[in-house]
Amino acid sequence: xxxxxxxxxxxxxxxxxxxxxxTPPDHTDAVLWxxxxxVAYFDPRHHWTDLRVYHQPPxxxxxxxxxxxxxxQARVMGGGSSINGMxxxxxxPGDFDEWAELGAEGWSWDDVLPxxxxxxxxxxCDGPLHGSDGPxxxxxxxxxxxxxxxxxxxxxLEASGLPYVFDQHDGYAPAYFPIVxxxxxxxxxxxxxxxxxxxxxxxxxxxxxPMTRVTRLMFDxxxxxxxxxxxxGGVTARFSxxxxxxxxxxxxxxxxLQHSGIGEDGILRSLxxxxxxxxxxxxxxLQEHPQIAVSSYLTPDARQPWSQRRHVFAGxxxxxxxxxxxxxxxxxxxxxxxxxxxxxxxxxxxxxxxxRSYSRGWVGIRSPHPEIEPRVEMNFLGDxxxxxxxxxxxxxxxxxxxxxxxxQMAKSPFPTSYTEGSRDRAVVTVKNxxxxxxxxxxxxxxxxxxxxxxxxxxSGGLSLFDMVHDPEVLAEFIRxxxxxxxxxxxxxxMGREDDPQAVTDPVGRVIGVEGLRVADASLMPxxxxxxxxxxxxxxGEKIADAVLKxxx
Numbered sequence: 001x002x003x004x005x006x007x008x009x010x011x012x013x014x015x016x017x018x019x020x021x022x023t024p025p026d027h028t029d030a031v032l033w034x035x036x037x038x039v040a041y042f043d044p045r046h047h048w049t050d051l052r053v054y055h056q057p058p059x060x061x062x063x064x065x066x067x068x069x070x071x072x073q074a075r076v077m078g079g080g081s082s083i084n085g086m087x088x089x090x091x092x093p094g095d096f097d098e099w100a101e102l103g104a105e106g107w108s109w110d111d112v113l114p115x116x117x118x119x120x121x122x123x124x125c126d127g128p129l130h131g132s133d134g135p136x137x138x139x140x141x142x143x144x145x146x147x148x149x150x151x152x153x154x155x156x157l158e159a160s161g162l163p164y165v166f167d168q169h170d171g172y173a174p175a176y177f178p179i180v181x182x183x184x185x186x187x188x189x190x191x192x193x194x195x196x197x198x199x200x201x202x203x204x205x206x207x208x209x210p211m212t213r214v215t216r217l218m219f220d221x222x223x224x225x226x227x228x229x230x231x232x233g234g235v236t237a238r239f240s241x242x243x244x245x246x247x248x249x250x251x252x253x254x255x256x257l258q259h260s261g262i263g264e265d266g267i268l269r270s271l272x273x274x275x276x277x278x279x280x281x282x283x284x285x286l287q288e289h290p291q292i293a294v295s296s297y298l299t300p301d302a303r304q305p306w307s308q309r310r311h312v313f314a315g316x317x318x319x320x321x322x323x324x325x326x327x328x329x330x331x332x333x334x335x336x337x338x339x340x341x342x343x344x345x346x347x348x349x350x351x352x353x354x355x356r357s358y359s360r361g362w363v364g365i366r367s368p369h370p371e372i373e374p375r376v377e378m379n380f381l382g383d384x385x386x387x388x389x390x391x392x393x394x395x396x397x398x399x400x401x402x403x404x405x406x407x408q409m410a411k412s413p414f415p416t417s418y419t420e421g422s423r424d425r426a427v428v429t430v431k432n433x434x435x436x437x438x439x440x441x442x443x444x445x446x447x448x449x450x451x452x453x454x455x456x457x458x459s460g461g462l463s464l465f466d467m468v469h470d471p472e473v474l475a476e477f478i479r480x481x482x483x484x485x486x487x488x489x490x491x492x493x494m495g496r497e498d499d500p501q502a503v504t505d506p507v508g509r510v511i512g513v514e515g516l517r518v519a520d521a522s523l524m525p526x527x528x529x530x531x532x533x534x535x536x537x538x539x540g541e542k543i544a545d546a547v548l549k550x551x552x
Contacts, residue, residue, distance in 0.1 A: 001119070001135075001191055001195040001537060001540040001541060001544065002245060002247065002519055002540050002543065002544050002547075003016040003195070003196065003200070003206060003208075004135075004195040004196065004200045005540075005541070005544035005545070005548065006544055006547060006548065007200065007203045007205055007206040008203075009548060009551060010203075010205055011551075012205065012551060013205045013206075013207070014205060014206050014207070015207045015208075015209060015239060015241065016196075016206065016207070016208045016209065017209045017212050017214055017227070017229065017239070018076075018077050018208070018209065018210045018211070018212065019075050019211070019212065019213040019214070020046060020074070020075035020076035020077065020210065020211065021045075021046075021076055021077065021210055021211060022077045022208060022210035022211075023076065023077045023078060023082060023190070023192045023193065024196070024201065025193065025196075025197055025198055025201075031043050031045075031046075031428075032046070032076070032082050032083070032188065032190070033187050033188055034187075034188065034309060035086075035183055035186045035187060035188060035309040035310040036309040036310060036311055036337075036340065037083070037084060037085045037086060037188070038311070038339065038340060038426060039340055039426075039428050040082070040083040040084075040188075041072060041083060041084075041085075041426065042072065042423055042426040042427050043083070043427065043428070044427065046074060046075055046076040046082065046083055047072050047073060047074065047075055047083075048073045048075050048252070048373070050373050051070070051071055051072075051073055051251070051373045051376075052068035052069060052070060052071065052373065052376075053068065053069060053070075053071040053376040053377070053378050053484075054067055054068060054069075054375075054376065054377045054378060054379075055067065055069055055378055055380050055482065055483060055484075056378075056379065056380065056381065056479070057377055057379060057382075069420065069483070070420065070423055071251075071376070071378075071484060071486075071488075072486060073249055073251060073252070073486075074249075076192075077192040077196070077210060078190035078191045078192030078193070078196075079191065079247070079249065079520075079536075080249070080486065080532075080533065080536070081182070081190040081191040081192070081533060081536075081537070082188070082190040082191075082192055084486065084531070084533055085312065085531070085533075086181040086182050086183050086188055086189075086533070087179055087180070087181060087312075087315075087333075087531040087533060088136075088138050088180045088181055088182045088531075088533060088534045089168060089169070089179070089180060089315075089530040089531055089533075089534060090116055090169055090528075090530055090534055090535065090538075091528030091529050091530035091535055092172040092328060092528070092529045092530075093109035093172065094109070094172075094326075095109075095526065095528040095529055095530070096108055096109040096111070096112050096528070097109055098525070098526055099494070099524070099525045099526065102495060102525040102526070103494070103495035103496040103499050103502060103506070103525070104493075104494040104495060104506045104523075104525055105496075105506045106506050106507075107494070107506060107542075112538055112542065113129070115538045115541045115542045115545075116131065116534070116538050117129075117130065117131035117134070118131060118134050118541055119131065119134045119135065119136050119534075119537050119538060119541050120132075120134045120136055120138050121133060121134045121135065121136060121137045121138065122138045122139075123137055123138060123139040123184070124138075124139055124140050124166075124167075125166075125167050125169070125170075129167075129169055129170060130169070135194040135195055136182050136189060136191075136194050136537065137182065137183070137184035137189050137194075138180050138181070138182055139180070139181060139183060139184065140166070140167075140177075140178035140179065140180055140181070141178055141181075141310065141313040142178065143178065145308075145313070146178075146313050146314065147302065147303065147304040147305075147308070147313075147336045148298075148301050148302040148303070148409055149298055149302040149303070149304070149334065149336050149348045149409055149410065150313050150314045150334050150336055151405075152302065152403075152405035152406045152408070152409045152410065153314060153334040153350070153400065153405075153406065154176060154314060154334075155403060155405040155406075156400040156401075156403035156405055156406050157176040157314075157316050157400065158176070159403055160396070160399065160400065160403075161174075162174055162175055162176045162316055162318060163175050163176075164176055164177065165177045166178065168180055168315065168317075172317075172328055172529070173328065174317055174318045174319055174328055175316065175317065176314060176315065176316035177314070177315055177316070178313055178314060178315075179312065179313065179314065179315040179333065181310075182194075182533070182534070183310070186309060186310065191537060191540075196208075209229075209231075211231065211232045212229050212230070212231045212232070212237075213229060213230045213231075213370075214227045214228070214229050214248075214256065215227075215228050215229065215230050215236075215259070215370040215371070216228040216256075216259055216260050216370060217244060217256065217257075217260035217261075217516065218238065218240075219260070219261070219276050219513070222276065222277070222512070222513050222514055223513065223514040223515045224241075224243070224244045224513060224514065224515040224516035225240060225241070225515070226238060226239050226240035226241045226244070227239050227241070227244060230370075230371075242515065243515045243516070243517070243547070244515060244516050244517070245508075245516075245517045245518070245519050245543070245547070246516070246517070246518045246519070246520070246522075247518075247519050247520045247540070248520065249488070249520055249521060249522070250286065250363075250488040250489045250490060250491045250492075250520065250521045250522045251363055251374065251376055251488060251491070252374075253491065253492055253518055253520055253522040254282050254283035254363045254374075254491040254492055254503075254522060255283070255363060255365050255370075255373075255374040256370070257279075257282050257283075257492065257503075257510070258273070258282055258283060258364065258365045258374075259273065259365055259368070259370045260276065261273055261274050261275050261276035261277070262276055262277045262279055262282055262510060262512070262513065263278075263279060263280070263282040263283065263365075264278065264279075264280040264282070265278040265280075267364065271365065271367065271368045272368050273368055276512075276513060277510070277511075277512030277513050278512070279503055279510075279511065279512055280500070281492075281493070281500060281501050281502060281503050282491070282492060282503050283362050283363040283364050283374075283491050284360070284362050284491065284501070285360055285362075285490040285491060285493050285501065285525075286360060286361035286362050286363055286376070286377075286378065286379075286488060286489075286490055286491050287357060287359070287360060287361070287488070287489055287490040287524075287526065287527040288357065288359075288361070288378055288380065288484045288485065288487055288488050288489075288527065289331075289353040289354055289355055289357055289484070289485040289487045289527065290353060290354050290357060290359070290380040290381065290386050290390060290482045290483070290484065290485075291351060291352065291353035291354075291417075291482065291483055291484065291485045292351075292352060292353075292390050292393060292394060292415065292417060292478065292481065292482055292483075293335075293349060293350065293351045293352070293415070293416050293417055293418075294349045294350050294352075294394065294397045294401075294413050294414065294415055294416065294464055295335075295338055295347050295348065295349035295413070295414060295416045295458065296347065296348060296349050296401065296410040296411060296412060296413040296414070297346060297347060297410065297411040297412050297443055297450055297454065298346055298347060298348045298409060298410055298411075299408070299409050299410075299411070301409065302348065302409035302410065303336075303337075303345055303346065303348075304336040304337050304345070304348075306345065311335060311336045311337040312333045312334065312335055312336070313334070313336070314333065314334040315331065315332065315333045315334070316331070316332050316333075316334075317330065317331045317332075317355065317529075318330050318396075320389045320392055320393075322385055322388050322389050322392065323385075324385055325356065325358075325385050325389065326356055328355075328356075328529065329354070329355055329356035329389070329529070330352065330353070330354065330355055330389060330393060331352070331353055331355035331529065332350055332351060332352035332353070332393070332397075333350070333351050333352075334348075334350060335348055335349050335350065335351055336348050339425065339426060339436070340426075340428060341425075341432060341433050341435075341436035341440075342433075342436045342437055342439075342440035343436040343437075343439040343440040343443060343457075344436070345440070346440055346443045346444065347443075347458075348410065349410075349413070349416070350397050350400070351485075352390075352393045352396075352397065353485050354386045354389050354390060355529040355530075356527075356529050357383070357386050357527055358383035358385050358386060359378075359379050359380055359381060359382035359383040359386050360379060360382060360383075360490075361376070361377045361378045361379035361380075361382070362376075362377055362379075362491075363375070363376050363491050378484060378488075380482050380483070380484065381478070381479065381482060387475075387478055387479070387482075390478045390482055391474050391475060391478050394415060394464065394467065394468055394474065394477075394478075395468045397413075397464070398413070398464050398465055398468045401413045401464065401465075411447075411450070412450065412451055412454055412463075413463075413464040413465070414454060414458065414459035414462055414463060414464055415459070415462055415464055415467060415477055415481070416458060416459065416481075417481040417482070417483050418483050419481075439453060439457055462477065485531070487521075487527065487531060487532045488521065488532075489521035489522065489523075489524040489527050489532055490521075490522065490524050490525065490526065490527060491503075491522045492504055492510075492518045492522035492523060493522070493523060493524065493525045494506050494508070494523045494524075494525060495525065497511050503518070503522075504517070504518050504523060507543065507546035507550075508523060508543045508546065517543065517547070519539060519540055519543040519544070520536060520539065520540075521535075521536050521539070523539060523543075524539075
């Protein structure tokens with residue numbers, strides 16, 4: 001969106017540099033258009049495939065990589081919006097008021113709402129809370145089109161005390177609802193498809209450089225003067241510019257800053273990197289939404305037909321009641337299909353995450369060579385409040401499965417998560433398709449065979465109902481299996497210029513240098529109670545406006 005908004009000023013030239021492939025309006029990559037996002041989630045063609053993270057701080061030597069896990073980050077035009085789940089929730093008004101209180105002046109709820117409205121074209125709702133002519137189409141899937149499992153889950157959620165609302169953006173009270181998605185005609189609507197349309201690409205002052213990785217920023221004293229790039233084939237090039245704006249995401253933006261001499265001076269010097277600005281906060285304040293999941297066997301009348309591509313229609317939010325956690329701090333979705341293959345159609349369940357997390361991690365480069373991925377410690381359960389809420393969440397899901405509607409349609413619920421093995425099975429290959437066929441048959445066989453199959457192929461013998469009554473097993477499962485929701489943020493946070501924890505000012509300018517901004521999830525002082533998808537688009541709109549005002 002920055003390239004779109006900034007190149008609209010014909011007096012300036014804009015270069016958009018993307019490390020991954022381009023996705024022009026007529027591209028034919030069906031995975032990226034698909035309304036079913038799981039195939040894009042785990043398609044290695046569009047990821048930083050060498051990136052690994054620690055879910056928890058390692059308990060052994062730094063060289064021990066047994067705790068490292070994959071963490072899919074997009075390497076394709078449009079970034080995460082091209083591969084994510086298309087969940088377009090904004091967050092709670094209080095999230096943005098907190099940003100302003102933490103020094104991000106101009107980012108309160110009243111300040112950001114106009115930018116949400118500007119980017120949105122809501123196909124279902126109108127009024128002062130909604131945009132009607134923005135580039136990003138938003139819609140909901142009506143309850144009449146929900147599969148049997150979603151409707152059974154809705155009955156259980158309502159019985160638990162959550163009311164139904166149609167518009168999840170109207171207030172932020174506990175409820176269940178049809179989730180808002182950036183999707184039109186049952187196809188993904190990404191930042192690339194919606195902002196880089198043919199008319200925008202035809203502008204003579206906009207140049208697009210795909211498959212080109214920025215490896216280092218160039219400086220003239222304290223002023224950013226351009227970038228060094230590695231293009232396909234390993235050729236190195238340089239690009240001079242009057243202003244540089246980083247949109248590399250909450251892991252690669254701080255890494256690029258550090259490689260370019262902006263970070264903690266002692267660490268940079270130890271790696272032989274010349275210090276441009278001593279900003280120890282670069283890479284700190286890493287936040288995410290730790291997540292856990294439950295799956296179950298679905299009876300035939302509960303299953304989603306193959307003709308219906310999208311697999312998540314219903315969401316819910318609630319207050320955990322855990323001390324010190326605030327209101328409406330948890331979020332979940334109902335999943336109607338466990339995977340793209342034959343076995344996946346017979347499984348469904350719930351994903352639930354800590355939507356207002358308190359744990360903090362960090363990102364730090366390990367080498368002066370930019371091609372080596374940084375060290376990332378997510379520290380998902382560093383704050384006990386996050387662990388306690390996930391334990392509580394599994395107990396709540398177990399209670400949902402005891403509702404008559406779910407008991408009739410969902411059998412043998414078991415806790416699960418995205419392990420390395422499940423990620424491998426999520427990639428669309430002939431081998432995985434063939435692997436799933438006999439498992440699918442066994443799932444539809446006698447109950448005893450189904451239970452053995454679930455235990456051997458998916459659950460490791462864990463039963464949800466048994467686990468929630470065994471505090472030690474429950475705590476161990478959460479400790480070892482909680483994982484991220486691909487909502488990392490906060491590693492170059494906005495704030496006051498005299499705040500040592502801030503990396504940028506409230507219009508994205510990196511403190512201590514000139515001509516350099518950040519415009520991605522790194523800016524967030526705290527993680528919003530939302531998938532970061534739509535908030536990042538709002539950030540792009542708001543930062544673009546600040547740049548244009550400076551150019552005026």
